[in-house]
Amino acid sequence: MAEKVLTARFEKLGSHRLESYERDHGYKALKQALSMKPEEVVELVKASGLRGRGGAGFPAGVKWGFVPKESEQPKYLCVNADEGEPGTFKDRYIMVLDPHAVIEGSIIACYAFGAHAAYIYVRGEFKKPQRRMESALLEARRAGYLGKNILGSGFDVDIWVHPGAGSYICGEETALIESNEGKRGMPRLKPPFPAIVGLFGGPTVVNNVETLAYVPHVINRGPEWFIGLGSEKNGGTKLFGVSGHVKKPGLYELPMGTPLREIIYAVCGGIRGDKKLKAVIPGGSSTPVLKPDQIDVNMDFDSLAGIGSMFGSGGIIVMDETTCMVRAAARLAKFYAHESCGQCTPCREGTPWIAKILSRIEGGHGREGDLELILDICDNIQGNTVCPAGDACAMPVRAFILQFRTEFEEHIEKKKCPIGRFPAPW
Amino acid sequence: MAKLTIDGREIEAQDGQSVLQAALECGIHIPHLCYHPALKVVGSCRMCLIEIEKVPKLQVACGTPVRDGMVVSTQSERVRKARRGVLEFLSINHPLDCPVCDQAGECKLQDYCFEYGQAESRYQEDKRRFPEQDLGSTLVRDMNRCIHCTRCIRFLRDVAGAEAFTLYERGNRTQVGTYLETPVETPFSMNLVDACPVGALTSKHFRFKGRSWLMEKTRTLCAGCSRGCNVYAWSQKGRVLRLTPAENEWVNRFWLCDYGRLTVNDVNADDRLGDALRLGDCVDPEAALDQAAAKLKAYVDAGAGDKIGVVASARLTNEDNYLIRKLAREVLGTRHLAFVEGKEDDRPFEPSDRPLTEWFIREDKMPITWGARDIILSGEPAGDVLGLIAKARRGELKALLVFGEDLTRVTGEDRVVEVEFLFATGTHKTRTVELAHIAVPEATYLEKGGTFTNEEGRVQRLRPVVAPPGRARSAWQTARELAGRMGAGWSYRATAEVTAEIAAKVPGYQEVDFIEMPEEGQMVEHA
Numbered sequence: 001m002a003e004k005v006l007t008a009r010f011e012k013l014g015s016h017r018l019e020s021y022e023r024d025h026g027y028k029a030l031k032q033a034l035s036m037k038p039e040e041v042v043e044l045v046k047a048s049g050l051r052g053r054g055g056a057g058f059p060a061g062v063k064w065g066f067v068p069k070e071s072e073q074p075k076y077l078c079v080n081a082d083e084g085e086p087g088t089f090k091d092r093y094i095m096v097l098d099p100h101a102v103i104e105g106s107i108i109a110c111y112a113f114g115a116h117a118a119y120i121y122v123r124g125e126f127k128k129p130q131r132r133m134e135s136a137l138l139e140a141r142r143a144g145y146l147g148k149n150i151l152g153s154g155f156d157v158d159i160w161v162h163p164g165a166g167s168y169i170c171g172e173e174t175a176l177i178e179s180n181e182g183k184r185g186m187p188r189l190k191p192p193f194p195a196i197v198g199l200f201g202g203p204t205v206v207n208n209v210e211t212l213a214y215v216p217h218v219i220n221r222g223p224e225w226f227i228g229l230g231s232e233k234n235g236g237t238k239l240f241g242v243s244g245h246v247k248k249p250g251l252y253e254l255p256m257g258t259p260l261r262e263i264i265y266a267v268c269g270g271i272r273g274d275k276k277l278k279a280v281i282p283g284g285s286s287t288p289v290l291k292p293d294q295i296d297v298n299m300d301f302d303s304l305a306g307i308g309s310m311f312g313s314g315g316i317i318v319m320d321e322t323t324c325m326v327r328a329a330a331r332l333a334k335f336y337a338h339e340s341c342g343q344c345t346p347c348r349e350g351t352p353w354i355a356k357i358l359s360r361i362e363g364g365h366g367r368e369g370d371l372e373l374i375l376d377i378c379d380n381i382q383g384n385t386v387c388p389a390g391d392a393c394a395m396p397v398r399a400f401i402l403q404f405r406t407e408f409e410e411h412i413e414k415k416k417c418p419i420g421r422f423p424a425p426w
Numbered sequence: 427m428a429k430l431t432i433d434g435r436e437i438e439a440q441d442g443q444s445v446l447q448a449a450l451e452c453g454i455h456i457p458h459l460c461y462h463p464a465l466k467v468v469g470s471c472r473m474c475l476i477e478i479e480k481v482p483k484l485q486v487a488c489g490t491p492v493r494d495g496m497v498v499s500t501q502s503e504r505v506r507k508a509r510r511g512v513l514e515f516l517s518i519n520h521p522l523d524c525p526v527c528d529q530a531g532e533c534k535l536q537d538y539c540f541e542y543g544q545a546e547s548r549y550q551e552d553k554r555r556f557p558e559q560d561l562g563s564t565l566v567r568d569m570n571r572c573i574h575c576t577r578c579i580r581f582l583r584d585v586a587g588a589e590a591f592t593l594y595e596r597g598n599r600t601q602v603g604t605y606l607e608t609p610v611e612t613p614f615s616m617n618l619v620d621a622c623p624v625g626a627l628t629s630k631h632f633r634f635k636g637r638s639w640l641m642e643k644t645r646t647l648c649a650g651c652s653r654g655c656n657v658y659a660w661s662q663k664g665r666v667l668r669l670t671p672a673e674n675e676w677v678n679r680f681w682l683c684d685y686g687r688l689t690v691n692d693v694n695a696d697d698r699l700g701d702a703l704r705l706g707d708c709v710d711p712e713a714a715l716d717q718a719a720a721k722l723k724a725y726v727d728a729g730a731g732d733k734i735g736v737v738a739s740a741r742l743t744n745e746d747n748y749l750i751r752k753l754a755r756e757v758l759g760t761r762h763l764a765f766v767e768g769k770e771d772d773r774p775f776e777p778s779d780r781p782l783t784e785w786f787i788r789e790d791k792m793p794i795t796w797g798a799r800d801i802i803l804s805g806e807p808a809g810d811v812l813g814l815i816a817k818a819r820r821g822e823l824k825a826l827l828v829f830g831e832d833l834t835r836v837t838g839e840d841r842v843v844e845v846e847f848l849f850a851t852g853t854h855k856t857r858t859v860e861l862a863h864i865a866v867p868e869a870t871y872l873e874k875g876g877t878f879t880n881e882e883g884r885v886q887r888l889r890p891v892v893a894p895p896g897r898a899r900s901a902w903q904t905a906r907e908l909a910g911r912m913g914a915g916w917s918y919r920a921t922a923e924v925t926a927e928i929a930a931k932v933p934g935y936q937e938v939d940f941i942e943m944p945e946e947g948q949m950v951e952h953a
């Protein structure tokens with residue numbers, strides 16, 4: 001088995017306590033970072049090529065570098081712990097089992113781009129992660145890692161938990177900022193970008209929990225080590241949350257670039273009941289679905305983009321031959337329609353339209369031309385919305401239809417599910 | 427300065443402007459719905475999508491700052507398709523009830539669907555229905571027509587300083603309205619009707635009264651207070667049906683308060699005066715003027731001209747007041763001239779309702795208190811109205827001429843004053859008109875031309891919108907008739923001639939030009 005980094009401490013008793021973290025060289029990276037110039041920290045993270053683990057894969061060091069050095073407004077870090085994308089379950093484990101890694105990474109990030117305050121925006125339903133983060137923050141504050149003049153460095157920083165108000169869209173970075181300000185969680189129009197005008201009007205970086213938890217390791221062990229775990233542009237390991245019809249679903253830490261086939265068959269033990277594989281969503285519900293003949297792909301940002309899908313957040317959803325693709329697509333569209341913030345026209349009106357047509361087809365009332373219509377609606381949504389949530393619905397729906405077109409057509413012609421599934425009750 | 431190309435046309439724009447602002451300034455219309463020049467840009471309707479060379483995605487013109495060398499297309503096939511898509515999305519759940527919608531004819535959604543939309547609907551699913559919500563005495567909400575542009579919310583929050591409206595629910599269940607159906611009773615609520623680009627918010631006052639394409643639209647002024655807001659008066663069959671704001675960057679920007687809008691009710695009231703009255707009975711106006719002039723001439727001939735009191739008003743036009751003054755000074759030869767002016771302490775709203783920006787109703791509810799000071803006083807001291815009445819009560823005045831005012835409102839009593847001869851003009855059947863020996867009907871501000879000088883010294887043009895009822899005319903015309911009958915030989919035929927004389931005679935007004943007056947008015951110096 002390959003090296004474990006983020007999950008290395010997960011199974012230790014009391015892994016979430018400060019003493020356990022310190023025993024495992026916790027906060028050593030912070031001390032080292034504080035001895036460097038902030039720009040040097042940014043350069044080091046840039047050199048590692050560490051890419052954001054929240055979905056878009058934007059290099060973290062580059063993002064920090066966008067923040068202006070001088071700013072009249074205070075700068076902020078927002079830690080994105082909203083984890084709402086269906087199929088994704090990783091940040092919650094980091095927060096519960098190794099909260100100090102998130103805190104240490106956040107402090108280093110703040111130091112690197114000059115923020116003195118950070119908020120960990122934890123999804124509303126995540127009560128345990130919220131409590132864990134709170135008590136870890138308390139420990140860190142008592143130990144002098146947070147507060148004024150931390151570790152005698154002259155640098156002030158503090159971090160607070162902001163419980164989310166319960167909406168998927170609050171995971172989108174600008175909606176998160178609005179919600180963190182106490183407003184209705186609605187994405188903002190860009191420009192201005194958060195790095196220039198973000199939380200409370202100040203320059204702001206939004207980073208995913210997993211991204212930040214990796215930062216101390218990058219500082220401790222250097223960019224070469226990080227790249228060596230994966231590849232040049234896709235360094236490090238990654239947390240994969242595998243769910244669906246595999247024998248051993250769960251959270252796995254694997255090197256970037258591990259082939260999808262290996263994950264499904266070697267790591268997760270193959271398909272439940274040794275049935276045939278039908279479809280895989282590779283990185284959370286918004287990423288375009290793959291067919292069985294595509295699973296030799298390496299699981300990293302560029303390889304998946306190369307075959308027209310996306311790496312996303314590492315949430316792999318495996319579906320076997322008993323799964324109705326129309327139903328899967330309809331359920332997914334319903335989710336995005338329900339979670340649209342309602343601000344912009346194509347997403348607000350288009351996503352429920354798609355959901356209605358799909359569930360009509362599933363219910364045996366499909367019409368000729370429905371598929372063309374859905375594809376055209378997807379066209380009219382994609383790229384035309386305020387935030388990428390519109391795309392998050394259009395892209396997977398289009399992929400389901402294009403990849404499994406005959407199954408959709410059979411539904412429409414036979415007016416029922418060809419594999420004998422009854423329509424969903426919703 | 428940035429130079430950019432829009433649809434092949436090179437234009438110049440100021441740095442920091444958005445592509446939409448720059449395009450609109452050059453007369454290139456990029457369709458837009460949620461953008462409003464006075465409100466924060468949110469870019470949510472997605473109507474103004476444009477294609478920019480070397481930028482992969484379409485961008486919203488309202489939220490894209492201009493850049494030097496930018497090449498923009500607003501008509502490419504990609505843009506047209508996206509725009510058609512947005513219009514389709516906006517229409518699928520819309521009730522398509524244009525025939526019974528008040529906004530029809532001035533609805534941006536309707537116009538854009540006509541220009542860019544597709545005729546046939548591809549939508550075969552159930553339409554969304556929203557529950558009714560009562561918003562109080564001025565507004566009607568039909569959420570089914572709402573396009574979620576949030577202009578209403580932004581108007582209330584950013585301009586009126588009221589957090590009354592909000593979004594609730596999400597996705598396509600999102601509603602715009604008030605929490606727990608609280609009525610919207612701000613003094614500015616009817617601006618929401620103008621801010622709303624569609625028929626989702628309509629006016630209880632105007633609802634179902636007229637179709638926009640059958641009405642005539644005249645740019646004029648509101649006479650509700652001393653601000654002098656620019657308005658469009660919408661009339662049909664000789665009746666003004668509503669007032670809406672006309673843009674004037676310096677006076678009211680895009681807004682008009684509810685009080686001002688509803689002054690139209692006074693114009694349309696049942697108790698308007700259309701005939702001349704003698705002690706309350708109808709008489710022929712010409713005969714009435716003959717009698718009044720004869721009576722006045724008798725005083726003047728007997729050397730008692732100075733025993734005549736004349737009351738002008740800050741409710742009239744500059745032209746009215748100018749000829750009233752001239753009548754008093756030159757024809758009657760009296761020093762007893764006063765005018766009714768606005769009261770400063772007349773609070774239009776509670777302090778807590780005070781808008782964030784200063785674009786609304788003023789405390790002085792008379793349109794030309796300042797103009798009347800300039801014109802009636804012209805540097806001389808004049809007695810105030812109460813002083814004049816006191817003189818009459820002491821028997822020092824034999825006759826009283828009251829233009830356009832109900833003196834009982836000034837005295838607060840039911841009677842005016844006992845004089846030998848009381849002459850009055852009035853727009854309505856007021857107590858003064860009833861008690862007058864001779865009364866002649868007077869036109870309101872929507873029925874006559876002229877100028878107003880507002881509180882900051884801005885002279886603006888008032889235009890006649892509809893004909894006055896019966897034989898009503900402007901006070902300056904009544905003054906001219908009286909003067910003519912007394913042998914003064916005045917030759918004014920049109921308002922402009924009076925304005926020209928004001929420009930020539932009244933200090934500070936020399937630049938005022940009735941015919942060439944710019945839309946935003948002309949500034950004068952108060953004496």
Ligand SMILES: Cc1cc2nc3c(=O)[nH]c(=O)nc-3n(C[C@H](O)[C@H](O)[C@H](O)COP(=O)(O)O)c2cc1C
Binds near residue numbers: 054080206388
């Ligand atoms: C609709 C939507 C939902 C998102 N939800 C999450 C989320 O739950 N957690 C997350 O980390 N990023 C989420 N993102 C991505 C964030 O916008 C942002 O890119 C990310 O937090 C940046 O962090 P990173 O650079 O460290 O990946 C979401 C994006 C969109 C468009």
Ligand code: SF4
Binds near residue numbers: 186339387388389
């Ligand atoms: S794309 Fe959807 S979620 Fe994003 S701003 Fe528009 S309506 Fe809101």
Ligand code: SF4
Binds near residue numbers: 572577578579622623
């Ligand atoms: S009510 Fe009118 S102004 Fe308000 S959001 Fe709806 S369409 Fe826009």
